[in-house]
Amino acid sequence: MSRITRADCEARDRADPLAPFRQRFVLPPDVVYLDGNSLGALPKAAVARLQQAVDREWGQDLIRSWNLHRWIDLPQRAGAKIGRLVGAKANEVVVADSTSVNLFKLLAAALRLKPGRRVILSEPGNFPTDLYVAQGLIDMLGGKHELKLVPGERIADAIDETVAVVSLTHVNYKSGRIHDMAAVTAKAHAAGALMLWDLCHSAGALPVDLNAAKADLAVGCGYKYLNGGPGAPAFLFVAERHQESIRPPLSGWMGHAHPFTFDIGYEPAHGIARNLCGTPPVLSMSTLDAALDVMLEADMKAIRAKSLALGELFLALVEQECGRHGFANGSAPQHERGSQVGLLHPEGYAIMQALIARGVIGDFRAPDMLRFGFAPLYNRFVDAWDAVAALKAVMDARAWDAPKFKTRAAVT
Amino acid sequence: MSRITRADCEARDRADPLAPFRQRFVLPPDVVYLDGNSLGALPKAAVARLQQAVDREWGQDLIRSWNLHRWIDLPQRAGAKIGRLVGAKANEVVVADSTSVNLFKLLAAALRLKPGRRVILSEPGNFPTDLYVAQGLIDMLGGKHELKLVPGERIADAIDETVAVVSLTHVNYKSGRIHDMAAVTAKAHAAGALMLWDLCHSAGALPVDLNAAKADLAVGCGYKYLNGGPGAPAFLFVAERHQESIRPPLSGWMGHAHPFTFDIGYEPAHGIARNLCGTPPVLSMSTLDAALDVMLEADMKAIRAKSLALGELFLALVEQECGRHGFANGSAPQHERGSQVGLLHPEGYAIMQALIARGVIGDFRAPDMLRFGFAPLYNRFVDAWDAVAALKAVMDARAWDAPKFKTRAAVT
Numbered sequence: 001m002s003r004i005t006r007a008d009c010e011a012r013d014r015a016d017p018l019a020p021f022r023q024r025f026v027l028p029p030d031v032v033y034l035d036g037n038s039l040g041a042l043p044k045a046a047v048a049r050l051q052q053a054v055d056r057e058w059g060q061d062l063i064r065s066w067n068l069h070r071w072i073d074l075p076q077r078a079g080a081k082i083g084r085l086v087g088a089k090a091n092e093v094v095v096a097d098s099t100s101v102n103l104f105k106l107l108a109a110a111l112r113l114k115p116g117r118r119v120i121l122s123e124p125g126n127f128p129t130d131l132y133v134a135q136g137l138i139d140m141l142g143g144k145h146e147l148k149l150v151p152g153e154r155i156a157d158a159i160d161e162t163v164a165v166v167s168l169t170h171v172n173y174k175s176g177r178i179h180d181m182a183a184v185t186a187k188a189h190a191a192g193a194l195m196l197w198d199l200c201h202s203a204g205a206l207p208v209d210l211n212a213a214k215a216d217l218a219v220g221c222g223y224k225y226l227n228g229g230p231g232a233p234a235f236l237f238v239a240e241r242h243q244e245s246i247r248p249p250l251s252g253w254m255g256h257a258h259p260f261t262f263d264i265g266y267e268p269a270h271g272i273a274r275n276l277c278g279t280p281p282v283l284s285m286s287t288l289d290a291a292l293d294v295m296l297e298a299d300m301k302a303i304r305a306k307s308l309a310l311g312e313l314f315l316a317l318v319e320q321e322c323g324r325h326g327f328a329n330g331s332a333p334q335h336e337r338g339s340q341v342g343l344l345h346p347e348g349y350a351i352m353q354a355l356i357a358r359g360v361i362g363d364f365r366a367p368d369m370l371r372f373g374f375a376p377l378y379n380r381f382v383d384a385w386d387a388v389a390a391l392k393a394v395m396d397a398r399a400w401d402a403p404k405f406k407t408r409a410a411v412t
Numbered sequence: 413m414s415r416i417t418r419a420d421c422e423a424r425d426r427a428d429p430l431a432p433f434r435q436r437f438v439l440p441p442d443v444v445y446l447d448g449n450s451l452g453a454l455p456k457a458a459v460a461r462l463q464q465a466v467d468r469e470w471g472q473d474l475i476r477s478w479n480l481h482r483w484i485d486l487p488q489r490a491g492a493k494i495g496r497l498v499g500a501k502a503n504e505v506v507v508a509d510s511t512s513v514n515l516f517k518l519l520a521a522a523l524r525l526k527p528g529r530r531v532i533l534s535e536p537g538n539f540p541t542d543l544y545v546a547q548g549l550i551d552m553l554g555g556k557h558e559l560k561l562v563p564g565e566r567i568a569d570a571i572d573e574t575v576a577v578v579s580l581t582h583v584n585y586k587s588g589r590i591h592d593m594a595a596v597t598a599k600a601h602a603a604g605a606l607m608l609w610d611l612c613h614s615a616g617a618l619p620v621d622l623n624a625a626k627a628d629l630a631v632g633c634g635y636k637y638l639n640g641g642p643g644a645p646a647f648l649f650v651a652e653r654h655q656e657s658i659r660p661p662l663s664g665w666m667g668h669a670h671p672f673t674f675d676i677g678y679e680p681a682h683g684i685a686r687n688l689c690g691t692p693p694v695l696s697m698s699t700l701d702a703a704l705d706v707m708l709e710a711d712m713k714a715i716r717a718k719s720l721a722l723g724e725l726f727l728a729l730v731e732q733e734c735g736r737h738g739f740a741n742g743s744a745p746q747h748e749r750g751s752q753v754g755l756l757h758p759e760g761y762a763i764m765q766a767l768i769a770r771g772v773i774g775d776f777r778a779p780d781m782l783r784f785g786f787a788p789l790y791n792r793f794v795d796a797w798d799a800v801a802a803l804k805a806v807m808d809a810r811a812w813d814a815p816k817f818k819t820r821a822a823v824t
Binding site: 033039046047054055057059062063064065071099104108124128129131132136137139140149223231249251253256260261263265279281287361366 | 443646660689
């Protein structure tokens with residue numbers, strides 16, 4: 001294969017049907033941002049919407065906005081938009097709380113739906129907070145249940161009649177490896193278990209079809225590929241067939257059948273709404289809602305094609321430019337991974353800090369992974385070039401080998 | 413008492429030491445806003461802070477803001493500010509999630525701290541969602557516990573050795589009646605029970621001293637008198653002496669001892685931080701944080717004095733101007749109530765809608781209460797006059813007796 005040049009990358013950007021989306025985002029100058037899988041960039045539409053939510057809705061219309069601007073059903077309206085991105089019906093998704101809280105709700109509900117079964121099955125490589133939430137739930141319930149961890153590649157074979165719910169993250173946060181949603185879900189169902197998918201690294205990053213896979217439950221976050229802003233509210237999915245059977249452990253007023261009659265007894269709302277709990281953070285949720293509109297304008301197949309192309313280009317450039325610097329590929333193969341790639345290097349932490357100091361922002365995942373996320377709505381092919389050029393400069397000059405880059409910050 | 417005039421009210425505004433605070437808020441023209449106990453008005457400082465959080469922190473600094481702008485300890489920093497308003501130490505309060513979710517956390521923790529006791533004691537007049545949350549928790553735990561409801565005036569005598577935790581809202585959302593925090597807490601402790609206070613209608617409205625009362629646990633919201641914006645994140649308090657004994661049921665990554673090592677086992681953080689769960693909505697939380705700074709500039713004793721004076725003036729004006737219109741006083745006596753008053757009338761719903769149509773915004777609480785909240789940072793004495801003048805006009809003309817005001821909206 002002939003050597004790739006920056007001009008080649010520029011040519012690919014000119015031919016990219018998604019290229020116009022970049023101007024819909026605010027992006028800092030002199031930065032190559034490859035961390036949209038941790039925090040998506042700021043959509044300009046979100047700025048405008050937030051200004052409206054603050055100045056008009058809160059500032060002028062005040063409490064009346066619950067009706068006037070429909071704050072009251074914003075969780076359902078934003079949820080319906082996410083539903084279109086993950087293969088769910090409009091009435092199967094709501095936006096609420098955080099991913100962790102939503103996972104707690106649905107794991108608790110799942111254990112009640114399968115009272116004779118004691119196992120929550122997951123993998124050690126699941127996102128840690130998902131495991132923590134399961135542990136806290138089991139602890140709270142008195143230790144009658146068990147969190148069983150089996151490596152991802154063997155998990156389908158480990159589903160047996162003791163398993164109440166299989167809880168997996170669809171796209172692994174480190175390797176990017178995608179679980180076969182339909183196949184694992186079918187295995188779970190064959191054993192009589194429920195299937196819960198965490199879509200944090202999937203929603204907005206690649207095509208997802210929960211209903212085609214017959215998934216039972218799902219959660220996901222709003223601040224990664226959905227670009228909803230830092231700590232944006234999360235979402236949850238309950239397949240229609242389960243909705244009336246769910247007993248919400250977090251039974252707050254927003255999930256009540258008649259939230260404004262102020263009854264003293266809890267009566268769950270019909271449908272997905274019973275999974276709401278307290279009053280949602282309207283400003284953060286409005287921001288997410290506006291970001292979703294931008295995402296929905298794009299074709300998810302085009303997003304997936306560009307995502308894979310960006311990752312492959314990046315890896316090819318690392319091979320071409322940094323081949324002698326000792327990076328190992330920490331990513332799953334192209335069609336088996338989400339919208340990220342990982343490079344392994346013993347000095348990964350310091351290298352990432354040196355890269356960030358040069359304006360190339362990825363992140364580090366212990367013990368040795370430099371992680372780069374590709375957000376096809378705003379990342380360009382030249383971003384891959386510029387990132388690898390910076391990486392080459394860091395490595396050629398051993399720039400990472402400085403005390404300031406080796407000191408671990410509070411957040412990495 | 414001689415007749416009160418609008419000029420009298422204007423004179424009181426001129427003499428009001430808190431009057432300058434009004435210009436720190438955005439308030440709509442031609443509106444008298446007496447619903448700050450449902451949604452506080454917009455502080456100008458919050459607008460500026462949110463713009464900074466969006467444009468600079470999210471837009472330009474992106475993921476780096478977790479360190480650069482200290483998003484990572486914003487829950488603790490905002491919590492410490494609330495601590496100053498409610499008589500707690502800086503390390504005893506965090507901002508997180510919603511009031512309902514926080515109540516779930518602390519009730520669950522309380523039941524574990526008192527394993528031999530099966531009762532959550534509350535009152536039927538508690539805010540309904542507080543009762544719903546207790547019901548959902550008990551249901552989830554298999555029905556081994558009981559939510560026992562005893563009318564507020566008799567509750568102190570109902571605390572016995574079966575009670576694990578007494579869960580009360582400090583200021584009643586309808587009558588405004590204040591529980592004697594120190595006395596009820598002492599009764600709870602004498603019986604070996606824990607005491608949990610909901611401060612939704614207290615924080616920022618009147619002096620609260622959790623530690624002087626030896627309270628164990630507390631929750632509260634950010635969007636009423638704290639002016640944190642619609643659905644602003646809530647807070648929770650755990651007295652220092654209990655912090656290491658709390659087993660958080662919602663055990664997410666933000667409450668982990670080492671959130672960035674990505675261990676697969678949950679290990680609770682030391683101190684109050686273990687009560688955090690998932691990633692917080694940073695935009696909504698930043699807004700609240702800025703609003704707290706405004707509140708902290710004011711003297712809480714002055715806030716209380718003005719609050720009581722506004723309520724008394726309002727009631728005196730209702731008597732003077734609307735005496736023949738059949739309103740009953742639905743409020744607790746002056747020094748026994750929070751920062752609100754209630755009028756009872758069989759046509760309360762329609763009357764409130766007609767008032768709102770005239771730009772006087774209070775709210776309605778079924779079956780028959782018109783509720784008016786007074787926020788001393790931005791409400792004036794002339795607001796009381798103008799509100800009652802509008803009420804008189806509505807009543808004199810029977811303006812409420814129109815179909816458009818009698819039709820119940822989704823949210824009231």
